[in-house]
Amino acid sequence: MARFLLTRTLSTLFTFWLIVTVVFFLMRLAPGGPFDGERRLPPEVETNLRAAYNLDKSLPQQYIDYLGMLGRGDLGPSFRQKDFSVNELVATGLPVSLTIGGLALFIAITLGITVGLKAGLAPGSRSDMLLMGVTNVGIAMPTIIVAPLFILIFGVALGWLPTGGLGGFTHYILPPIALALPFTAAIARLTRGSVVETLSEPHLTTARAKGLTERMIIRRHILPIALLPVVSYLGPAAAALLTGSVVIEQVFELPGIGRYFVQGALNRDYTLVMGVVVVYAALILLFNLLVDLAYARMDPRIRLQP
Amino acid sequence: MYILSRVVFSLVCWWLLASPLQSAETIHLGNPGEPETLDPHRYNLRLEETILTDLFLGLTTFNARGQIVPGAAAAWTTSSDGLTWTFTLRNGLKWSDGKTLTAHDFVYAFRRLLAPETAASLAYFMYPLKNAEAVNSGKLPSEELGARALDDHTLLLSLEAPYPHLPERLLYPTGYPVPKHLIDRVGDAWVKPKNWVSNGAYRLEDWQPQSHVTLVKNDYFFEPVEIERVSYHPLANEQSAYNRYRAREIHAISSFPSGELDRVRKDFASHLRLSPLLSIVYLVFNTTVVPFEDTRVRQALALVVDADLITVKVQRSGNVANGSFVPANVVDYTPAVMPHLNLNRGERRETALRLLREAGYGPDNPLRVTMRYVSGTEAKKTQLAIASFWKNIGVETQLHHAELKVHFADLRQGDFQVAQAGWFGENNAEHYLGLLVSDTGNVNYGRYANPEYDALMHAARQKANVKVRNVLLRKAEAVGIAEYPVIPLYSVMIRRLVDPAITGWHENSRDTHPVRFLGWR
Numbered sequence: 001m002a003r004f005l006l007t008r009t010l011s012t013l014f015t016f017w018l019i020v021t022v023v024f025f026l027m028r029l030a031p032g033g034p035f036d037g038e039r040r041l042p043p044e045v046e047t048n049l050r051a052a053y054n055l056d057k058s059l060p061q062q063y064i065d066y067l068g069m070l071g072r073g074d075l076g077p078s079f080r081q082k083d084f085s086v087n088e089l090v091a092t093g094l095p096v097s098l099t100i101g102g103l104a105l106f107i108a109i110t111l112g113i114t115v116g117l118k119a120g121l122a123p124g125s126r127s128d129m130l131l132m133g134v135t136n137v138g139i140a141m142p143t144i145i146v147a148p149l150f151i152l153i154f155g156v157a158l159g160w161l162p163t164g165g166l167g168g169f170t171h172y173i174l175p176p177i178a179l180a181l182p183f184t185a186a187i188a189r190l191t192r193g194s195v196v197e198t199l200s201e202p203h204l205t206t207a208r209a210k211g212l213t214e215r216m217i218i219r220r221h222i223l224p225i226a227l228l229p230v231v232s233y234l235g236p237a238a239a240a241l242l243t244g245s246v247v248i249e250q251v252f253e254l255p256g257i258g259r260y261f262v263q264g265a266l267n268r269d270y271t272l273v274m275g276v277v278v279v280y281a282a283l284i285l286l287f288n289l290l291v292d293l294a295y296a297r298m299d300p301r302i303r304l305q306p
Numbered sequence: 307m308y309i310l311s312r313v314v315f316s317l318v319c320w321w322l323l324a325s326p327l328q329s330a331e332t333i334h335l336g337n338p339g340e341p342e343t344l345d346p347h348r349y350n351l352r353l354e355e356t357i358l359t360d361l362f363l364g365l366t367t368f369n370a371r372g373q374i375v376p377g378a379a380a381a382w383t384t385s386s387d388g389l390t391w392t393f394t395l396r397n398g399l400k401w402s403d404g405k406t407l408t409a410h411d412f413v414y415a416f417r418r419l420l421a422p423e424t425a426a427s428l429a430y431f432m433y434p435l436k437n438a439e440a441v442n443s444g445k446l447p448s449e450e451l452g453a454r455a456l457d458d459h460t461l462l463l464s465l466e467a468p469y470p471h472l473p474e475r476l477l478y479p480t481g482y483p484v485p486k487h488l489i490d491r492v493g494d495a496w497v498k499p500k501n502w503v504s505n506g507a508y509r510l511e512d513w514q515p516q517s518h519v520t521l522v523k524n525d526y527f528f529e530p531v532e533i534e535r536v537s538y539h540p541l542a543n544e545q546s547a548y549n550r551y552r553a554r555e556i557h558a559i560s561s562f563p564s565g566e567l568d569r570v571r572k573d574f575a576s577h578l579r580l581s582p583l584l585s586i587v588y589l590v591f592n593t594t595v596v597p598f599e600d601t602r603v604r605q606a607l608a609l610v611v612d613a614d615l616i617t618v619k620v621q622r623s624g625n626v627a628n629g630s631f632v633p634a635n636v637v638d639y640t641p642a643v644m645p646h647l648n649l650n651r652g653e654r655r656e657t658a659l660r661l662l663r664e665a666g667y668g669p670d671n672p673l674r675v676t677m678r679y680v681s682g683t684e685a686k687k688t689q690l691a692i693a694s695f696w697k698n699i700g701v702e703t704q705l706h707h708a709e710l711k712v713h714f715a716d717l718r719q720g721d722f723q724v725a726q727a728g729w730f731g732e733n734n735a736e737h738y739l740g741l742l743v744s745d746t747g748n749v750n751y752g753r754y755a756n757p758e759y760d761a762l763m764h765a766a767r768q769k770a771n772v773k774v775r776n777v778l779l780r781k782a783e784a785v786g787i788a789e790y791p792v793i794p795l796y797s798v799m800i801r802r803l804v805d806p807a808i809t810g811w812h813e814n815s816r817d818t819h820p821v822r823f824l825g826w827r
Contacts, residue, residue: 031716043747044443045429048429049425051422083498163546163550166518
């Protein structure tokens with residue numbers, strides 16, 4: 001187990017380094033620079049700016065400097081948000097992204113499992129058909145369509161909920177729902193599928209023969225088995241919900257790190273984009289590592305593989 | 307399930323308590339993006355200027371109608387050669403922490419702006435000051451800068467050459483004072499809300515990046531102001547700005563989708579505020595590449611572009627066609643328009659075809675042009691219209707678009723044939739005409755060079771009297787425009803929506819609306 005842990009951790013670190021390196025050089029390859037705009041920049045001024053942001057050094061030197069900073073946990077100064085360091089920006093943006101992603105995950109799991117169970121327990125019934133029809137639509141409709149529709153209906157036309165920005169509780173309703181919809185639908189279909197499968201298992205007959213109530217059977221004998229595929233789906237889903245909020249944050253004008261990422265890329269804010277990529281990569285790799293370790297714990301065959 | 311519902315319930319309660327109460331005294335304004343800095347010496351964007359105008363006060367300032375009026379300076383005098391300006395400060399000026407503001411603070415600020423280590427991208431705004439360019443490039447120490455405090459109330463500015471528009475230059479954030487006593491103590495962290503000190507009608511209270519910047523009344527400001535608190539929200543997307551305005555979350559927005567103009571005129575007529583911005587959008591020819599080094603080709607292409615048709619029929623967003631390189635709404639100046647504007651449509655087409663024939667282009671050898679523009683719906687419609695004008699005289703146009711940064715980086719490198727460009731800003735002709743001077747550098751995108759034009763511009767820049775200056779500038783414009791280095795197209799119309807309950811809002815050609823002049827009905 002120790003050897004497995006070591007190799008998995010090392011390969012995760014290697015992947016992390018690879019991502020940082022590729023993004024660092026890709027970003028520099030993009031045409032346009034952080035100080036390009038409509039206004040003129042006299043050569044003296046450009047020299048001053050490049051010196052202030054370390055851009056007067058050679059590219060390899062900048063790369064080594066960046067890795068050094070990263071090692072110290074410093075993501076550097078933002079090129080464009082001059083009054084903030086990238087660490088400060090991530091510290092203000094990450095909680096917003098995590099809240100939206102977390103709420104969306106919560107909605108996707110509770111709603112998805114409830115709907116899937118309801119449909120799966122009566123396969124072929126009218127409610128099953130209806131629910132699965134709705135989830136089909138949910139999967140097919142991309143967030144980029146659903147979110148503006150929500151804004152138009154609930155924000156502009158009905159005036160019930162704010163159309164964007166951050167403020168009170170009401171600002172946290174539309175974005176997580178819009179983000180959660182496709183995942184809710186996916187979880188519902190997964191749950192339904194495995195519930196239907198579990199229904200034909202012989203141990204349910206035994207349970208019924210013992211005289212258990214339907215409620216107990218569902219809780220003790222159907223759900224735990226039916227939810228296994230859902231659990232394995234949660235690793236990638238959690239990562240996707242976190243990164244998926246890039247679109248939601250743009251549409252709802254939320255100050256999360258996904259929005260920084262888009263703005264940073266447009267502004268050639270090298271350090272900000274790098275910082276957000278580093279955080280995303282670290283989170284996703286961590287999720288994957290945890291899932292791998294959990295699998296290894298559950299299934300001895302995996303940890304014996306080289 | 308019971309535990310779950312309890313968790314949800316407590317979460318809801320927490321959020322309700324944690325949500326800030328929407329104060330009725332706060333005015334919520336949309337700003338077209340997130341400020342990159344609130345350090346007035348490091349600023350670079352109009353949207354930062356908007357916020358900084360509320361936070362600071364320069365020697366001169368805008369009034370509610372966008373006119374230049376005394377600010378921190380009560381009055382000023384100019385020497386007869388126009389090289390020395392003496393400013394007298396108002397009595398009793400204070401910083402927002404109650405400390406007295408003196409002429410020494412302005413000297414410190416000008417030196418800081420031009421110090422190379424400040425890396426101010428707009429430092430060149432102050433290049434009219436004596437030795438400013440040398441100080442900014444590190445060739446002279448900052449003490450050599452032409453800014454001196456004679457006493458606490460008197461500031462003396464000496465210039466490199468006469469510059470009658472100095473009062474206009476001084477009202478931008480690059481001319482704002484910054485609190486030396488604070489910067490000495492906390493360094494770059496002075497811009498954090500917890501440290502913040504400024505001398506304007508408001509001070510910085512809170513800044514959540516990508517969410518809002520909130521300013522609160524500065525009790526030490528010399529004039530009373532009505533609005534207690536102002537929150538600027540970055541609304542980069544016109545559609546979401548429009549949505550949030552309609553949902554009554556924002557009191558005024560800086561723009562809305564141009565396609566909604568007709569509907570807004572019908573449904574929210576009392577909210578609509580249109581103001582023609584001092585600006586010129588134009589097409590620029592790269593005069594160093596074949597065939598655009600040939601004046602005949604440039605003229606032929608210019609002849610058939612109908613800017614009226616573009617603004618009235620194609621864009622329909624209120625923009626105003628402009629036949630000169632200097633916007634028509636610049637004060638005290640009569641622009642020189644393109645010479646062909648007195649011809650009718652048929653004559654223009656005839657002349658254009660003849661010019662192209664003379665330059666060697668015709669049905670057997672059609673002129674092929676690649677035109678570049680900044681990505682966007684309105685720009686695309688405009689460029690398509692221009693391409694169709696050119697098609698009428700047998701010119702084949704290929705369109706190429708790129709995002710703003712890439713577009714202008716390419717233009718500066720001269721990597722284009724014909725391109726869309728724009729210039730915004732000042733209320734004086736040389737701000738625009740300066741772009742076509744041969745030693746202007748890479749914002750003379752087309753590398754236009756004409757010794758006669760240069761000589762006239764140089765002569766104008768030596769004159770201290772605005773009228774004399776403008777006569778020379780107009781001559782220069784007439785010489786330049788006749789060679790068609792650019793095709794002026796239109797001035798931009800700013801489309802704002804403003805809550806009718808707000809008072810003191812006046813449309814103006816600078817599109818400036820300091821909150822200290824606003825109030826509630």
